Amino acid sequence: MNLLEKTFQKDGCSIHYWLTPNQDAPWLIFLHGAGANHRMFKDQLKSLDEQFAVLLWDARGHGKSRPMGPNFSIKLLMDDILSIMDKEMINKATFIGQSMGGNVAQEIAFYYPEKVENLILIGCTWNMQKLTFTEKLTIGLTPLIMSVYPWDLMVKQSIRASSVKYEVQEYLRNAFLSIGSHDFTKIFLATANCLHTEEDYKINKPILLVCGEHDNTGNIKKIAPIWAKSEPQCEFHWIPDAGHCANQDNPEEFNKLMTFFLRNKLL
Known part of the structure; x- marks a missing residue:
């Protein structure tokens, strides 16, 4: 798939993003995980054709989008991608995160919500969940734990928790090391603190939610089936032989689910 590389200057960061020249098609916007970059979706691009317009990015502080700038938060990333959508005149998209x-x-x-056509969520926790006391305590202690955690050990344990495939682990190792301990810590803490309980809230959009059967990061494996049952338009699938990065660990299985969902919802 032929992609054009562009940059966007915002809040102290040169944000790099890639998009298809053909933009007269339903938009798919790929959003990578913490510490990764746009290349984590290379196997998904192989399964798509010109029936879709595609945008990928390196979120601020990741890949080529450096320096991070003075701040980092999930809401700032939201503002970043919405600004890029405005720049490229993308009114609505299916987000694959x-x-x-x-x-x-x-x-x-x-x-x-008017910006969202559908959601495809991979190894993702539920932003609006009600946390247990233990989960709140763990999040509260995370800054202290990370401040004394050796960087080499953090990288080693993070990549083992994220993937069951050697080549994916090596990709993640290189991606994490290129970020460095200071920015990686800011990214990790911001992601851990993005949760906000919203009683009775429903996304009410078509959702494909997937989780690797060996995903042992946080509470994702526990919360995913509960979350799926709470959403009236959500379908949930376990991805076999896969960890947290299920789209990379088992791209064949994930791509089958993704392309079927997209063709059913958009074409």
Whole structure:
């Protein structure tokens, strides 16, 4: 798939993004996970054709989008991608988000539902869930834990928790190391603190929610089927032989689900 690379200057960061020259088609916007970059979706691009217009990015602080700028938050990422959509005159899109990217997609659906056609969420926790006391305590202690955690050990454990595939782990290792410990910590903490309980809130958009059967990060594996049952337009699937980065660990299985969903909802 032929992509054009562009940049967008905002809040102290040169944000790099890629999009298809053919834009007279339903838009798909891919949002990568924390510490990764746009290349995490390379296997998904192979399964798409010119029936879709595609946009990917390196979120601020990731990949080529450096420096991060003075601030980082999920809401700032939401503002960044909406600004790019305005620049490219994209009124509405299907958002495909992995982990942190899925958190951003949920915030767009919450604050700007008119911008969202559908959601495809991969290894993503539920932004609006009600946390248990233990989960709140864990999030509260996260800054202290990360301040004393050795960087090499953090990278090693993060990549093992994220993927069951050696080549994906190596991709993540290189992506994490290119960010560095300071910015990686800011990204991790911002992602952990993006949750906000919204009683009785429903996204009320068509959702494809997937989770790798070996995803052991946070509470994602526990919360995913509960979340799916709460949404009237959500279909949920376990991805076999896959961890947190299910679209990379088992692209064949994920791509089948993704393309069927997209063709059913958009074509």
